[in-house]
Amino acid sequence: xxxxxxxxxxxxxxxxxxxxxxxxxxxxxxxxxxxxxxxxxxxxxxxxxxxxxxxxxxxxxxxxxxxxxxxxxxxxxxxxxxxxxxxxxxxxxxxxxxxxxxxxxxxxxxxxxxxxxxxxxxxxxxxxxxxxxxxxxxxxxxxxxxxxxxxxxxxxxxxxxxxxxxxxxxxxxxxxxxxxxxxxxxxxxxxxxxxxxxxxxxxxxxxxxxxxxxxxxxxxxxxxxxxxxxxxxxxxxxxxxxxxxxxxxxxxxxxxxxxxxxxxxxxxxxxxxxxxxxxxxxxxxxxxxxxxxxxxxxxxxxxxxxxxxxxxxxxxxxxxxxxxxxxxxxxxxxxxxxxxxxxxxxxxxxxxxxxxxxxxxxxxxxxxxxxxxxxxxxxxxxxxxxxxxxxxxxxxxxxxxxxxxxxxxxxxxxxxxxxxxxxxxxxxxxxxxxxxxxxxxxxxxxxxxxxxxxxxxxxxxxxxxxxxxxxxxxxxxxxxxxxxxxxxxxxxxxxxxxxxxxxxxxxxxxxxxxxxxxxxxxxxxxxxxxxxxxxxxxxxxxxxxxxxxxxxxxxxxxxxxxxxxxxxxxxxxxxxxxxxxxxxxxxxxxxxxxxxxxxxxxxxxxxxxxxxxxxxxxxxxxxxxxxxxxxxxxxxxxxxxxxxxxxxxxxxxxxxxxxxxxxxxxxxxxxxxxxxxxxxxxxxxxxxxxxxxxxxxxxxxxxxxxxxxxxxxxxxxxxxx
Amino acid sequence: xxxxxxxxxxxxxxxxxxxxxxxxxxxxxxxxxxxxxxxxxxxxxxxxxxxxxxxxxxxxxxxxxxxxxxxxxxxxxxxxxxxxxxxxxxxxxxxxx
Numbered sequence: 001x002x003x004x005x006x007x008x009x010x011x012x013x014x015x016x017x018x019x020x021x022x023x024x025x026x027x028x029x030x031x032x033x034x035x036x037x038x039x040x041x042x043x044x045x046x047x048x049x050x051x052x053x054x055x056x057x058x059x060x061x062x063x064x065x066x067x068x069x070x071x072x073x074x075x076x077x078x079x080x081x082x083x084x085x086x087x088x089x090x091x092x093x094x095x096x097x098x099x100x101x102x103x104x105x106x107x108x109x110x111x112x113x114x115x116x117x118x119x120x121x122x123x124x125x126x127x128x129x130x131x132x133x134x135x136x137x138x139x140x141x142x143x144x145x146x147x148x149x150x151x152x153x154x155x156x157x158x159x160x161x162x163x164x165x166x167x168x169x170x171x172x173x174x175x176x177x178x179x180x181x182x183x184x185x186x187x188x189x190x191x192x193x194x195x196x197x198x199x200x201x202x203x204x205x206x207x208x209x210x211x212x213x214x215x216x217x218x219x220x221x222x223x224x225x226x227x228x229x230x231x232x233x234x235x236x237x238x239x240x241x242x243x244x245x246x247x248x249x250x251x252x253x254x255x256x257x258x259x260x261x262x263x264x265x266x267x268x269x270x271x272x273x274x275x276x277x278x279x280x281x282x283x284x285x286x287x288x289x290x291x292x293x294x295x296x297x298x299x300x301x302x303x304x305x306x307x308x309x310x311x312x313x314x315x316x317x318x319x320x321x322x323x324x325x326x327x328x329x330x331x332x333x334x335x336x337x338x339x340x341x342x343x344x345x346x347x348x349x350x351x352x353x354x355x356x357x358x359x360x361x362x363x364x365x366x367x368x369x370x371x372x373x374x375x376x377x378x379x380x381x382x383x384x385x386x387x388x389x390x391x392x393x394x395x396x397x398x399x400x401x402x403x404x405x406x407x408x409x410x411x412x413x414x415x416x417x418x419x420x421x422x423x424x425x426x427x428x429x430x431x432x433x434x435x436x437x438x439x440x441x442x443x444x445x446x447x448x449x450x451x452x453x454x455x456x457x458x459x460x461x462x463x464x465x466x467x468x469x470x471x472x473x474x475x476x477x478x479x480x481x482x483x484x485x486x487x488x489x490x491x492x493x494x495x496x497x498x499x500x501x502x503x504x505x506x507x508x509x510x511x512x513x514x515x516x517x518x519x520x521x522x523x524x525x526x527x528x529x530x531x532x533x534x535x536x537x538x539x540x541x542x543x544x545x546x547x548x549x550x551x552x553x554x555x556x557x558x559x560x561x562x563x564x565x566x567x568x569x570x571x572x573x574x575x576x577x578x579x580x581x582x583x584x585x586x587x588x589x590x591x592x593x594x595x596x597x598x599x600x601x602x603x604x605x606x607x608x609x610x611x612x613x614x615x616x617x618x619x620x621x622x623x624x625x626x627x628x629x630x631x632x633x634x635x636x637x638x639x640x641x642x643x644x645x646x647x648x649x650x651x652x653x654x655x656x657x658x659x660x661x662x663x664x665x666x667x668x669x670x671x672x673x674x675x676x677x678x679x680x681x682x683x684x685x686x687x688x689x690x691x692x693x694x695x696x697x698x699x700x701x702x703x704x705x706x707x708x709x710x711x712x713x714x715x716x717x718x719x720x721x
Numbered sequence: 722x723x724x725x726x727x728x729x730x731x732x733x734x735x736x737x738x739x740x741x742x743x744x745x746x747x748x749x750x751x752x753x754x755x756x757x758x759x760x761x762x763x764x765x766x767x768x769x770x771x772x773x774x775x776x777x778x779x780x781x782x783x784x785x786x787x788x789x790x791x792x793x794x795x796x797x798x799x800x801x802x803x804x805x806x807x808x809x810x811x812x813x814x815x816x817x818x
Contacts, residue, residue: 007727015735022739036742044735115758201759204766266770411782412774413791422781467780474779494776496769 001055002067005146008052012099013136015045019129027122035122039110042125045132046103053100056093056145060086065156068147069093075158079558085169086159088176091308092143097173098289099135101180102128105209109184113205120202123191131183134315142308161585161603164557165231171223175247178217179285182254184209186282189275193326196333200265203274207261208695210278214254215691221247222684233606233621235523235672237680238514240389245368246288249361253281256357259407263347266412268337270351272327275334277354279323284361286316342414349410353403356396363392390518394449398456401511404504405460408467427462434458447519453511460508464501471498491693499694503687510683516676523673529666537673539618542568546624546664547581548657550650555607559583561599561653563624563660564607565667580609580622580669596636599653600626612678619672628665629656760806767799 019041026034056069060083065071073086073093087093106128113121139145163169185206192202224244229237238244257277263270290312327334340348366373367384374382409423435455438444444451468487471494475486491498526534528543535541544566553559564581587602610619636652774795778788 003724004727007724007731010728011731011735014732015739018739033742037739040742041735041739044738048731048735116762117759118756200766201763204762265766409782411777411787414787415782416784416787419781419784470780471776474776478779494773497773497776 001059002146002148005052005055006144008048008055009136009140009144009146012045012048012052012103013133013140015041015048016129016133016136019045020126020133023122023125023129027119027126032118035125036114038122038125038129039114042103042106042110042129042132045099045129046107049096049100049103052145053087053096056087056096057084060084063156065152065154066148067145068149069145071149071153071156073157073159075156077558077560078156078159079164079556081166081556082159082164082169082558086163087145088172089160089163090145092139092145092147094172094176094289094292095135095139095143095308096145097176098180099132099139101173101177102132102135102183105177105180105184106132106187109188109206109209116205117188117191117202119195119197120188120191123194124187127187127190128183131187138308138311142311158558158585161557161559161583161605162231164559164605165227165555167223167227168231171220171227174216174220174223175288176220178213178215178220178247178254179250179289181209181213181216182250182278182282182285184213185257185278189278190323190326193275193330193333196330198271198275198330198333200261200268203261203265207258210254210258210261211691211695214251214258215688215695217247217251217254218691219684219688221251222681226681229619229677230608230610231605233608233623233670235521235619235621235670235674237517237677240364240367240386242368243288243292245364246284246291249364249368250281250284250288252357252361252364253277253284256354257281259350260354263350267347269340269347271334271336272331273351273354275327275330277358279320279327283316283320283323286312286319290316344410344415344420346407346410346412349403349407353400353407356400356403360393360396360400363396364389367392397511398449398452401453401456401460401508404507405456405463408501408504409463423463423466426466427459430462431455431459443520447515450515450519453515457508457512457515461505464505464508467501468498495696495698496694499690499692499696502690502693504690506683506685506687506690508683509679509686513676513678513680513683516679517674520675521672523670525668525670527666527668530664532666534669534671536671537616538571539671539673540570541578541620541669541671542570543667543669544568544577546661546667547579548661549581550654550657553581553583553607555583557583557605557607559585559605561586561657562607563626563657565622565624565664565669567620567669569611569618576611578609578611578618578620580620581607582622582624583607594637595640595649596652596656597633600629600633614676614678616673616675617677619674621670623668623670624660625665625667626660628663629660632656632659757806757809760802760809764799764802764806767795767802771795771799 019038021038022034022041023038026032026036026038056067058064059067059070060074061080063070063074063076063083069087069090069092073089074083078086088097106125110121110125110128117124185203188202188206192198221244224247225237228239228244229235257274260270260274260277264274290309342348367389371381371383374380405427409427411419435451435458438451438454444454468490471490472483472487475481475490476483479486479489481489522537524534524536528534530543530545533540533542547562547564547566549562549564551558551560553562561584562581563584564579567578567580569576569578583605584600585602585604586600587598606621606623608619608621610617633656636656640648640652771792774783774788774791777783778785783791
């Protein structure tokens with residue numbers, strides 16, 4: 001089947017190249033049938049990549065180690081869920097995922113716009129097909145997922161243990177869906193620039209795809225943070241790691257784009273800015289893909305050496321240079337249609353919010369690439385750490401949170417002093433009450449930045465709450481509905497607006513979590529023997545006993561050996577247990593001379609145990625000391641060296657694990673009390689809810705009623721005109 | 722051999738898919754009125770703006786005077802779109818008129 005998979009890729013590349021050619025030919029000659037044909041070629045590409053993906057997934061399912069990719073990233077003992085998600089842990093699999101998602105996104109958008117954008121769509125098709133052709137070529141030339149081994153191994157290497165976490169396996173598909181999704185507005189922007197149709201039509205048609213991409217990317221970032229918090233064993237969720245930063249940058253510029261396109265839709269302003277923003281977003285998305293795979297910057301998230309670094313970098317350069325040249329050549333067509341009426345208007349605040357978002361992105365870009373910049377300038381590679389990022393990004397984030405509260409209550413064009421007073425009276429009062437409560441009842445004043453952040457969050461939430469309350473009250477007056485029905489009716493009729501407001505609340509809640517957990521964490525690293533205790537923030541933690549399990553990892557990673565601890569926890573009369581552990585995955589380098597040691601010398605991962613709470617999390621990780629087993633392992637290696645003892649091997653390892661459990665030495669514990677961290681995940685969930693609300697399509701029937709209602713009203717005025 | 726056969730079969734399938742619109746008499750889709758679809762989308766967007774402005778008025782974000790100006794501008798733009806739509810198919814007059 002590998003041959004059929006390879007054939008799918010080759011024919012897919014040819015289909016993509018055909019789509020480029022026929023779309024451009026159709027656009028130049030005005031012969032529509034060639035444009036339709038190019039669109040069909042993109043559907044064919046989607047079918048071929050789905051076929052190729054199905055073939056490789058079937059190979060993973062069957063543990064068919066004649067596929068080099070399967071042998072490298074899976075094994076017979078890998079749990080099924082991880083077998084089916086192992087594809088994107090490799091470079092070749094990532095590229096296939098890119099083409100798969102790109103072809104599906106492209107097919108969806110080209111189908112939905114098939115009766116619109118006659119001038120723009122052919123060029124957008126050519127751009128999307130061109131992108132697919134580049135990725136398909138990289139796969140065929142540098143990293144084919146269908147490489148076959150002449151002598152397949154009996155057992156595969158297994159999936160990288162660090163990736164064996166549900167969040168981490170969903171995370172890449174979300175992240176890539178975000179990256180790839182931004183190619184849709186990018187392609188239509190290029191089409192609009194080429195055809196000089198720079199109005200808001202292309203924005204209206206692709207806004208939904210931009211929001212989908214933004215949602216996927218944001219959700220992917222959240223899953224990555226959750227993975228970091230619960231898998232990496234250091235206690236944090238964000239380390240300003242280059243790959244983390246690379247995913248955040250396009251999300252920030254994408255956020256700016258989603259706001260500023262509203263100004264172009266409403267007022268015909270910010271056209272150059274919007275074109276530049278979507279180019280920046282897409283190039284940053286490509287850069288994100290590049291950083292994960294290139295290994296150019298050191299990162300915990302960068303997996304495997306890459307063979308596509310140089311050609312991919314050239315490709316990014318071509319996209320950037322071509323897009324900038326196109327924008328510069330169309331400056332005359334991108335002239336604004338209106339002027340800013342007032343600095344106190346929604347469009348002015350959107351522009352300000354854009355500048356802050358891009359400012360944060362620039363700070364992150366500079367810090368992320370500083371090692372390369374410093375090496376190029378001084379010859380020495382220097383890097384900046386989290387304190388540097390925090391120092392420069394925190395003030396900007398404070399301004400951003402303030403703007404996310406001000407923006408929703410400011411009207412388009414201009415706002416009067418009386419409406420400003422009316423809009424801000426309640427939120428400012430709520431903020432003042434919050435400030436007093438924080439000063440009187442909490443220790444928030446110990447961190448000025450956090451205190452300001454909490455107050456701004458109160459401001460944002462009260463603004464949005466007031467928007468919902470006033471909107472629902474207005475609807476009740478008009479319709480006579482009950483409170484709840486009016487609220488739901490209001491959101492259902494204005495999904496884009498109120499979905500956006502819900503996202504603002506989600507961001508505010510997320511900021512509460514970030515501010516609390518980063519300003520007031522309590523951490524202790526201690527070495528405890530069984531029976532010993534430690535105290536942290538009123539908790540008394542006692543290391544009761546060691547645990548040892550063979551092929552019984554309760555988090556489902558398929559780890560052969562799991563060593564851990566049971567900790568009795570007590571606080572204010574409440575008692576519960578934590579059971580952190582560490583998984584040992586063994587080394588493939590285990591030789592006939594060292595058949596037992598290999599089990600303990602491979603990769604090991606932390607399985608954190610934590611007690612979630614709205615006020616704080618109690619988080620615990622353990623690092624067992626395997627020194628107690630050294631002599632026994634050496635002895636076992638001597639006894640069984642060179643011997644065929646595969647059946648006894650498991651018994652020996654089980655005996656060693658049991659020995660660790662019974663004679664447990666002191667173990668190293670890291671324990672954290674992280675305030676408010678749960679609000680990060682709650683905020684992420686609220687953001688997702690808001691995005692889905694904004695994305696949810698309006699029912700056709702309702703749309704028709706609205707259409708006829710306004711058509712009648714506009715029609716009446718037309719008859720008077 | 723298996724590879725070559727797969728390539729030939731898949732190429733044949735793709736050729737059938739992409740060549741269909743190029744056959745004589747297969748231009749039905751090509752004649753669809755794209756301009757009408759664009760204008761319909763523009764009209765929807767304009768109606769949404771009118772509704773948003775009304776919501777802003779009800780919530781006190783827009784004064785009566787500002788709303789009157791904005792609403793008039795938006796309705797004029799909507800009228801322009803409706804006129805263009807009418808010009809595309811004069812025989813299909815909107816029922817509301």
